Amino acid sequence: MLLSRCAWHPRYHGYPLVEGVVSWAGWGLKFTDGICPACVIRFRTEYRDFIERRQPARETPRRVA
Numbered sequence: 578m579l580l581s582r583c584a585w586h587p588r589y590h591g592y593p594l595v596e597g598v599v600s601w602a603g604w605g606l607k608f609t610d611g612i613c614p615a616c617v618i619r620f621r622t623e624y625r626d627f628i629e630r631r632q633p634a635r636e637t638p639r640r641v642a
């Protein structure tokens with residue numbers, strides 16, 4: 578059995594979130610790490626400054642000889 582959990586949830590919300598069952602196959606219990614919509618918003622907000630700060634540098638024309 579494969580469960581999808583939010584890898585960012587403990588960090589942002591203080592408790593883990595299991596989003597749902599990905600696969601019922603198998604008798605063991607496995608986890609696959611993803612990110613839930615709530616944490617995507619938190620993640621984007623947190624990193625927006627960082628990403629926006631990087632963009633001008635990325636747009637700087639680079640001359641290749």
Ligand SMILES: [Zn+2]
Binds near residue numbers: 584585594612613
């Ligand atoms: Zn989450």
